[in-house]
Amino acid sequence: MNIAKHWRQNGARYRLEGQRHRDGTLRFPAQSLQPGEAAADWQPEQLARQGEVFSFTVQRGGAAGFDDAPWTIIALVQTAAGPLVTAQLTDCAPDEVAIGLPVELVVRRIGTPVADGLLVYGYKFRPRLLM
Amino acid sequence: MQKVFIAGAGCTPVREHYERGLLDLALAALGDALDTIPASRVGALYVGNTLGDLGADQGQLGAYIADAAGMAGCEAVRVEAAGASGGAALRQGYLAVASGQHELVVVLGVEKVTDKLDAHLQTAQALGLHGEIEAAHGLTTTGAWALLMQRYLYEHGVAAEAFAPFAVNAHANAVANPNALYRFPISRAKWAGAAPVAAPLNMLDCPTLADGAAAVVLVSEALARRWEAPAVQILGSAAATTTVALAQRADLLALEAAARSGAQALAQAGLSRADIDVLELSDPHGITAVLALEALGYAERGAGTRLAAEIGRAGRLPLAIGGGMKARGDVGGAIGVYQIVELVQHLRSSEAQVALAQCLGGSGSTAVTHILSRA
Numbered sequence: 279m280n281i282a283k284h285w286r287q288n289g290a291r292y293r294l295e296g297q298r299h300r301d302g303t304l305r306f307p308a309q310s311l312q313p314g315e316a317a318a319d320w321q322p323e324q325l326a327r328q329g330e331v332f333s334f335t336v337q338r339g340g341a342a343g344f345d346d347a348p349w350t351i352i353a354l355v356q357t358a359a360g361p362l363v364t365a366q367l368t369d370c371a372p373d374e375v376a377i378g379l380p381v382e383l384v385v386r387r388i389g390t391p392v393a394d395g396l397l398v399y400g401y402k403f404r405p406r407l408l409m
Numbered sequence: 410m411q412k413v414f415i416a417g418a419g420c421t422p423v424r425e426h427y428e429r430g431l432l433d434l435a436l437a438a439l440g441d442a443l444d445t446i447p448a449s450r451v452g453a454l455y456v457g458n459t460l461g462d463l464g465a466d467q468g469q470l471g472a473y474i475a476d477a478a479g480m481a482g483c484e485a486v487r488v489e490a491a492g493a494s495g496g497a498a499l500r501q502g503y504l505a506v507a508s509g510q511h512e513l514v515v516v517l518g519v520e521k522v523t524d525k526l527d528a529h530l531q532t533a534q535a536l537g538l539h540g541e542i543e544a545a546h547g548l549t550t551t552g553a554w555a556l557l558m559q560r561y562l563y564e565h566g567v568a569a570e571a572f573a574p575f576a577v578n579a580h581a582n583a584v585a586n587p588n589a590l591y592r593f594p595i596s597r598a599k600w601a602g603a604a605p606v607a608a609p610l611n612m613l614d615c616p617t618l619a620d621g622a623a624a625v626v627l628v629s630e631a632l633a634r635r636w637e638a639p640a641v642q643i644l645g646s647a648a649a650t651t652t653v654a655l656a657q658r659a660d661l662l663a664l665e666a667a668a669r670s671g672a673q674a675l676a677q678a679g680l681s682r683a684d685i686d687v688l689e690l691s692d693p694h695g696i697t698a699v700l701a702l703e704a705l706g707y708a709e710r711g712a713g714t715r716l717a718a719e720i721g722r723a724g725r726l727p728l729a730i731g732g733g734m735k736a737r738g739d740v741g742g743a744i745g746v747y748q749i750v751e752l753v754q755h756l757r758s759s760e761a762q763v764a765l766a767q768c769l770g771g772s773g774s775t776a777v778t779h780i781l782s783r784a
Contacts, residue, residue, distance in 0.1 A: 287541060290541075290542075305657075306542075306656075307541070307542060332560065332661075333556045333557070333559045333560035333563070333661075334556070334559060335552045335555035335556050335559060335607045335608055335609075335610075336605065336607065336608040337547070337548075337549060337551070337552045337555070337606075337607045338605060338606060338607065339527060339528070339531070339606070340528065340531055340547055340549055341528060341531040341532040341535050341544065341547065341549060342528045342529060342531070342532045343532075343547075344528075344547035345527075345528040345531070350547050352546065352547060352548050352552055352556070353556075354556055354560075354655065354656055354661075361656065362655075362656035362657075362661075363542075363656060364542055364543050364546055364548060364654065364655065364656045365546055366546055366547060372608070377559070377560070377563045388545065388546060388547070389547055398545070400545075400546070
């Protein structure tokens with residue numbers, strides 16, 4: 279069972295929580311400290327909920343848990359704060375997507391349950407409703 | 410460090426080998442590569458394999474294969490770095506002989522995939538991506554390269570059709586390779602009409618995962634001289650890594666690991682890219698070959714597709730002479746060893762003197778480059 283594995287990522291999955299370094303660098307998701315780093319070097323910080331499509335693909339077929347949909351749109355989203363986020367696009371059709379499309383965060387179910395039966399929720403992006 | 414020579418090379422055809430298991434394929438390739446060398450002389454076995462756990466339900470491939478091959482309890486270990494596993498295993502074998510630790514080792518690449526259904530294989534292949542921030546969101550390895558291609562088309566104003574010659578060239582070369590999976594040519598028109606797989610990648614810009622095994626025998630200089638075998642020397646060997654996740658790269662369209670390992674291998678060999686007569690790359694898609702050629706310095710950023718006119722067998726930069734991943738077939742962790750087997754055969758039978766082989770793991774996170782020369 280992967281319950282704890284998904285639970286550990288709740289900050290990133292539900293709030294787009296990353297980390298900002300004391301030198302100003304923002305990264306996503308939060309990572310463990312490298313040897314020599316101090317806990318105070320990185321502070322949690324949520325990314326902006328808005329971004330633009332930086333690149334995208336329309337996958338047909340997929341890995342287990344993602345193979346029952348006719349297609350899945352996956353994008354690299356350039357968030358307003360800086361980091362790229364890899365996520366599914368939802369509430370849109372493939373021909374509505376282009377690089378530069380403004381998008382916003384939503385929390386949705388990701389994939390369909392596989393062997394362990396877990397319902398996994400997390401971030402996706404949809405075309406921005408209010409500009 | 411001591412000189413390292415390739416004294417034997419062999420492989421099975423790449424096929425959907427429903428009648429053969431992983432061990433059967435491995436032993437066939439080992440027998441082909443060792444030829445008259447007794448298995449008991451092997452000092453160590455390095456197995457390049459990506460999907461052994463999930464594809465063939467078997468771990469500890471080192472002991473599993475060495476025992477079955479009659480290698481008399483020798484050192485044996487599996488090396489895994491996604492699609493770069495074969496190259497990474499070759500580098501371990503190279504280091505073992507170069508350091509003087511062993512005078513004869515075998516490097517085997519083996520992959521058994523057709524016992525599993527497609528969704529299961531996609532899951533297994535995606536282990537080479539970042540689990541938490543890529544694969545968990547449904548991204549596949551093909552999808553990762555599609556993200557790179559889409560951005561490339563946008564940034565450089567290149568049409569998708571500019572990538573067609575890489576698949577056309579691979580298929581043309583595979584016709585003469587009896588071990589290739591797809592021994593038929595394709596046209597640019599057929600490429601352009603192929604159905605999408607992970608847009609902008611279409612079916613004829615994507616390889617087929619298939620079964621196969623390839624092996625090479627590495628020996629010390631003393632042994633190569635004693636046997637007077639028509640040997641090939643490994644002049645350079647280098648591995649490098651970068652981020653596993655695409656989103657965490659400082660420069661998305663730069664394959665930094667490919668650039669670094671290529672430059673290091675050439676420097677070790679004391680050669681420049683102009684000295685390379687023939688090359689094999691990780692080329693599952695045209696975009697992968699193009700980004701690797703740019704990383705190696707053969708073209709400026711954004712100009713890689715213009716090399717399409719030069720990659721034929723008679724061109725300045727022959728690429729994928731055995732059909733590449735597109736037409737020889739995608740043999741996962743065995744790719745890096747198939748590349749060497751094909752290049753050794755080419756160096757022994759043509760005017761070519763120096764060859765470069767590079768294989769990549771995942772979306773280019775691991776890169777291993779070797780430079781070979783006719784001894």
